[in-house]
Amino acid sequence: MRLSRYFLPVLKETPKEAEIVSHRLMLRAGMIKQEASGLYAWLPLGYKVLRKVQDIIEQEQNRAGAIELLMPTLQSADLWRESGRYDDYGKEMLRIEDRHGRDLLYGPTNEEMITNIFRSHVKSYKDLPLNLYHIQWKFRDEIRPRFGTMRSREFLMKDAYSFDLDKEAAVKSYHRMFVAYLRTYKRMGLTAIPMRAETGPIGGDLSHEFIVLADTGESGVFCDRDLLEKPIPAADIDYDGDLSEIVDDWTSLYAATEDMIEMDKFEADVPEDRRIAARGIEVGQVFYFGEKYSEPMGAKVLNDEGKEVAVHMGSYGIGLTRVVPAIIEACHDEDGIIWPVSVAPFELGLINLKTSDDASVETCQKLYSELKNAGIDVLYDDRDMGAGGKFATADLIGLPFQMIVGPRGLKNGEVEIKDRKTGERSNVSIDTAVEHIR
Ligand code: ATP
Ligand code: MG
Ligand code: MG
Numbered sequence: 001m002r003l004s005r006y007f008l009p010v011l012k013e014t015p016k017e018a019e020i021v022s023h024r025l026m027l028r029a030g031m032i033k034q035e036a037s038g039l040y041a042w043l044p045l046g047y048k049v050l051r052k053v054q055d056i057i058e059q060e061q062n063r064a065g066a067i068e069l070l071m072p073t074l075q076s077a078d079l080w081r082e083s084g085r086y087d088d089y090g091k092e093m094l095r096i097e098d099r100h101g102r103d104l105l106y107g108p109t110n111e112e113m114i115t116n117i118f119r120s121h122v123k124s125y126k127d128l129p130l131n132l133y134h135i136q137w138k139f140r141d142e143i144r145p146r147f148g149t150m151r152s153r154e155f156l157m158k159d160a161y162s163f164d165l166d167k168e169a170a171v172k173s174y175h176r177m178f179v180a181y182l183r184t185y186k187r188m189g190l191t192a193i194p195m196r197a198e199t200g201p202i203g204g205d206l207s208h209e210f211i212v213l214a215d216t217g218e219s220g221v222f223c224d225r226d227l228l229e230k231p232i233p234a235a236d237i238d239y240d241g242d243l244s245e246i247v248d249d250w251t252s253l254y255a256a257t258e259d260m261i262e263m264d265k266f267e268a269d270v271p272e273d274r275r276i277a278a279r280g281i282e283v284g285q286v287f288y289f290g291e292k293y294s295e296p297m298g299a300k301v302l303n304d305e306g307k308e309v310a311v312h313m314g315s316y317g318i319g320l321t322r323v324v325p326a327i328i329e330a331c332h333d334e335d336g337i338i339w340p341v342s343v344a345p346f347e348l349g350l351i352n353l354k355t356s357d358d359a360s361v362e363t364c365q366k367l368y369s370e371l372k373n374a375g376i377d378v379l380y381d382d383r384d385m386g387a388g389g390k391f392a393t394a395d396l397i398g399l400p401f402q403m404i405v406g407p408r409g410l411k412n413g414e415v416e417i418k419d420r421k422t423g424e425r426s427n428v429s430i431d432t433a434v435e436h437i438r
């Protein structure tokens with residue numbers, strides 16, 4: 001992509017309304033634009049990151065055996081009357097009436113709708129276990145939307161729902177999602193710690209929130225420092241096998257949110273030098289809630305004795321539009337964002353320092369097409385402007401590598417490659433430059 005033809009509305013000034021660094025940088029880097037309170041448009045650069053986050057989530061959900069579908073954003077109020085949540089949910093729910101006077105709502109979550117799909121089609125224990133997920137916009141009329149897409153009103157969520165014959169099988173489904181979450185966040189460059197959590201309006205008795213430590217986080221959290229160093233299960237993990245050992249290993253170390261903290265136990269279990277009492281960002285949550293929805297909504301299957309039983313369910317959410325600012329909170333410096341390679345909007349920025357110099361233009365053209373041919377997604381800064389502004393933009397939008405082309409280097413047949421994260425610069429010959437990126 002040529003920057004001169006792209007849509008990258010970077011801001012020079014720091015927006016006053018943005019209180020935290022990720023919000024400031026997302027606005028300054030031209031990733032998002034606020035449309036109304038808690039409503040954001042994702043501009044091209046931001047949308048590319050969001051799509052990469054989505055790809056990773058889908059790959060890891062699929063690997064763990066979950067199956068993707070897509071449900072609508074609007075739901076019938078009647079479904080929520082069946083579960084009893086229509087009245088309970090309160091003011092966070094956006095309620096809508098259509099022209100026929102029917103009550104609808106913009107879904108804040110999808111337990112009811114997925115239970116309805118399940119009960120319409122699944123009748124036998126032989127069809128279990130089943131885990132269905134979608135990635136769809138949600139709406140919650142947050143009392144205080146803030147920090148950009150970190151807490152917005154409309155936000156993109158991955159929500160998965162598991163169905164099992166009994167609690168034992170449901171806990172296995174829970175473990176599969178638990179392990180998939182560890183892998184998912186890791187691949188995005190995040191260290192997310194599973195912490196015992198309250199279940200809130202979703203209900204149930206077993207739940208973990210996945211928390212990224214950050215001073216700007218809205219949750220108070222308490223955990224054992226050793227959790228930060230724990231290795232993550234590899235890609236070839238057998239999801240059909242017994243995952244309880246991994247989950248036990250993670251949950252044996254103390255980690256709880258402020259709603260669940262028992263200070264005595266925290267202090268007894270964790271040596272003082274390993275205690276972390278900090279702030280964190282909730283980037284996901286997993287729940288087991290048994291028959292909470294299947295019972296009132298009649299989601300039942302025949303077991304192997306021909307008896308009808310309500311299925312045991314769990315649900316598993318990740319806020320994609322919150323994950324993006326969470327990555328920025330974890331990965332930035334005073335000059336801008338530092339994207340982990342896995343979610344970077346482009347892999348490389350190609351910078352022409354002097355557009356009035358024919359040799360520079362020619363070399364950039366050549367490198368640009370070679371890079372594209374090598375399958376590298378490159379943003380080519382071909383704008384007719386000074387080098388300082390180009391460097392500032394490149395650092396601000398945080399692509400992992402910059403390839404810098406200018407008359408001085410070309411005299412020696414060289415271009416410069418800069419690693420955005422380490423700041424390391426090296427001169428490489430034009431002929432091998434593409435090799436260095438691959
Ligand atoms: P919070 O405690 O931040 O209000 P929640 O516990 O209400 O979140 P869940 O119902 O657990 O949220 O939803 C699953 C995930 O969706 C959360 O872990 C979070 O990543 C994301 N999420 C929830 N609310 C928002 C929001 N207003 N904006 C962006 N992401 C959100
Ligand atoms: Mg909430
Ligand atoms: Mg919460």
Ligand code: MG
Pocket residue numbers: 209282284285
């Ligand atoms: Mg939650």
